[in-house]
Amino acid sequence: MYRQVEIGETVVGRGIMALHFTPPEYARPRPPAVFIGAIHGDEPLGSYCLARLCDDLLERPPGRDTWIIPALNVDGLAGGTKNNANDVDLDRNFAAASWSASHRPGYGSGAAPESEPETQALVALIARVQPARIVTVRSPYRMVLWDGAGEALAAAMAERNGYELRDDPGYPRPGSLAHKYGVEAGCEVVTLEVPFCEEPEAWRENRSALRFAVDLPV
Numbered sequence: 384m385y386r387q388v389e390i391g392e393t394v395v396g397r398g399i400m401a402l403h404f405t406p407p408e409y410a411r412p413r414p415p416a417v418f419i420g421a422i423h424g425d426e427p428l429g430s431y432c433l434a435r436l437c438d439d440l441l442e443r444p445p446g447r448d449t450w451i452i453p454a455l456n457v458d459g460l461a462g463g464t465k466n467n468a469n470d471v472d473l474d475r476n477f478a479a480a481s482w483s484a485s486h487r488p489g490y491g492s493g494a495a496p497e498s499e500p501e502t503q504a505l506v507a508l509i510a511r512v513q514p515a516r517i518v519t520v521r522s523p524y525r526m527v528l529w530d531g532a533g534e535a536l537a538a539a540m541a542e543r544n545g546y547e548l549r550d551d552p553g554y555p556r557p558g559s560l561a562h563k564y565g566v567e568a569g570c571e572v573v574t575l576e577v578p579f580c581e582e583p584e585a586w587r588e589n590r591s592a593l594r595f596a597v598d599l600p601v
Contacts, residue, residue: 385441390452391504394468397457399504404440404449413447414515416597419505420452422474422519422560424459424466428577428585429520435586436593446598450512455501466491467501475558476502479567482558492558509564516571517564518596520589524576527592528552530565533573535600540573540592 384405389398406413418436420429433453440449454460458468466472471493475486478496486492493499497506509517516536526547529537534550541548552574556562565572575592577585 384444385437390508391500393456393458393501394499395458397461399452399455399457399501401450401452401508402437404437404445404451406446406448407444410444410446415448415450415512416516416518417509417512417514418449418451418593418596419455419517419519419560421454421456421460422521423472424454424456424462424464426465426522427460428522428579428582429575430454430460431582432520432577432586432589432593435590436597439590439594440597448512449597450508450514452505452508455505457501465489467499469493469499471499473499473501474556474560477506477558477560477563479558479562481556481562486557496558505560514570516573516596517560518573518575518593519560520575520577520593522577523579524552525578526552526574526576528561528574528576530561530572530574531569533565533571536571536596537573539595539600540575543592543595544575544588546576 391399420433430453475492482496527537527541564570
């Protein structure tokens with residue numbers, strides 16, 4: 384069973400959609416999970432893979448309460464731009480202790496933590512759903528990155544897609560989702576980095592890893 388929910392609007396008024404899938408009644412209760420694609424609008428493979436995951440869940444229900452946001456940065460995805468319509472990098476806009484008003488070119492962090500409507504929509508959903516597991520699907524590296532309590536999940540996903548397992552991407556991430564919900568809140572946070580490739584190849588490589596994150600472990 385699923386429903387589609389508009390969780391907020393973008394800077395220019397586009398709807399931010401989430402699909403909520405509920406497990407069958409016989410499934411053992413597991414903590415909820417949230418999956419997010421296209422935090423950066425120029426990384427469309429994350430949105431594609433999560434759309435395909437939604438199709439997969441229609442055929443075989445999830446093992447846990449699952450929320451999927453195929454595209455958080457809807458304006459950026461429509462325009463092919465990394466940042467949102469205010470030229471803010473949404474993954475530098477979260478209210479983590481590491482948030483900073485100073486930034487490198489192209490990594491604008493916003494006028495204040497969680498100043499952007501897209502960030503606000505996601506934060507409100509997470510506050511309501513209280514997920515133990517948050518998975519973002521990004522590009523362009525071939526990597527499974529973990530923060531907080533996400534090491535075991537990331538390792539299992541990396542076994543399934545053959546990607547490199549890492550606990551550090553090799554660059555700073557002030558004000559990131561991973562810092563707020565992984566480092567500070569202690570959730571299972573996994574960043575699945577999909578290399579630029581043809582869409583069917585991206586899904587073929589990552590279907591098993593994404594289904595594992597939906598269904599297992601507790």
